Amino acid sequence: MAALEILIYPDQRLKQISQPVQQFDGELRSFVVELEQTMRSSPGGVGIAAPQVGCFQRIVIVDLSAKPKIASHGRMVLINPEILSWEGMVKGREGCMSVPDFTGNVMRAERITLGALNENGEPQEYICEGFEARAVQHEIDHLDGLLFLDRLVSRRTDLFRRKNYGSRKTA
Amino acid sequence: MSKQWYMLTIVGEDRRGIVARVTDALFNGGCNLGEASMMRLGGSFTIMLMVELERSGSELQKLLQPVARSLNLHIHVDSIEGRLHRHREPDVSITVYGADRAGIVARVTGVLAEAGLHILELESDVGGSSENPIYVMHIEGHAGEGIEALRSAMELIECDGIEVNLQPVDTMVG
Numbered sequence: 548m549a550a551l552e553i554l555i556y557p558d559q560r561l562k563q564i565s566q567p568v569q570q571f572d573g574e575l576r577s578f579v580v581e582l583e584q585t586m587r588s589s590p591g592g593v594g595i596a597a598p599q600v601g602c603f604q605r606i607v608i609v610d611l612s613a614k615p616k617i618a619s620h621g622r623m624v625l626i627n628p629e630i631l632s633w634e635g636m637v638k639g640r641e642g643c644m645s646v647p648d649f650t651g652n653v654m655r656a657e658r659i660t661l662g663a664l665n666e667n668g669e670p671q672e673y674i675c676e677g678f679e680a681r682a683v684q685h686e687i688d689h690l691d692g693l694l695f696l697d698r699l700v701s702r703r704t705d706l707f708r709r710k711n712y713g714s715r716k717t718a
Numbered sequence: 719m720s721k722q723w724y725m726l727t728i729v730g731e732d733r734r735g736i737v738a739r740v741t742d743a744l745f746n747g748g749c750n751l752g753e754a755s756m757m758r759l760g761g762s763f764t765i766m767l768m769v770e771l772e773r774s775g776s777e778l779q780k781l782l783q784p785v786a787r788s789l790n791l792h793i794h795v796d797s798i799e800g801r802l803h804r805h806r807e808p809d810v811s812i813t814v815y816g817a818d819r820a821g822i823v824a825r826v827t828g829v830l831a832e833a834g835l836h837i838l839e840l841e842s843d844v845g846g847s848s849e850n851p852i853y854v855m856h857i858e859g860h861a862g863e864g865i866e867a868l869r870s871a872m873e874l875i876e877c878d879g880i881e882v883n884l885q886p887v888d889t890m891v892g
Contacts, residue, residue, distance in 0.1 A: 650805075
């Protein structure tokens with residue numbers, strides 16, 4: 548199956564608000580397959596939102612399983628997703644398949660609780676952190692016509708994060 | 719003459735309207751603008767700006783003469799091989815701070831360069847009081863020999879009483 552065409556900003560359709568999915572049928576499921584195929588055909592892409600392929604319905608896929616070092620839920624199909632709660636804010640770098648050749652720093656919640664339906668219309672709840680939480684927030688923004696460009700923070704803005712040297716042992 | 723990219727460097731005493739007047743002169747002269755870094759440093763305003771046009775560097779200089787004279791700006795033009803869409807993604811972000819003293823930048827960047835750091839962007843500032851100034855530097859770069867090599871190098875720097883925060887940058891593409 549061929550990948551769908553990705554809308555590229557300044558295509559104004561990316562600024563449009565998407566509508567909730569009402570019908571959980573075979574048509575929806577085959578669209579989800581095509582959307583996932585499109586995400587996978589883009590190098591480094593860990594998420595995609597339906598409006599990026601010109602379908603203005605509240606459908607998102609996030610899958611970090613290609614990044615084994617990062618804890619994640621693997622493949623998540625999120626339909627009509629809602630962020631139920633969030634905590635912490637952290638700066639991180641983002642890029643977007645719809646905005647080639649540009650990356651920038653964006654503040655996102657560090658930990659979110661997420662409610663969504665899967666492709667069969669069954670309710671799911673997830674707690675996402677870090678990189679995965681960032682990917683989910685980036686994709687849900689697409690459903691509301693927002694790009695990471697709408698949330699860029701100044702290059703000069705940097706937060707002193709708590710000291711965290713990862714593998715380094717403290718005496 | 720075909721289109722050519724130039725790096726335009728401008729420095730002058732900071733005042734309102736420098737960017738507007740310089741870019742207006744460039745626009746009226748048929749220039750296309752590319753990537754830029756512009757900021758106030760110690761009361762001066764500084765511009766590093768990629769400019770593309772179908773004329774020579776000396777003509778670009780001439781184009782800016784009136785605005786340079788009226789705002790008392792120093793202008794320098796270099797013809798460059800550079801072009802757009804040549805971004806290199808940083809994979810590490812480093813913040814360094816400590817009591818200001820001679821040699822911090824040379825010491826820190828020397829150790830990190832040795833450990834494989836390629837600096838893509840560096841901004842630094844001096845804050846604190848005049849009696850007790852502090853130096854703060856933020857670097858985004860590419861860890862040519864991996865993040866771990868930089869982490870080990872950091873310990874050498876920290877022994878000198880300088881605080882170093884190193885964070886890997888993993889760009890999320892969605």
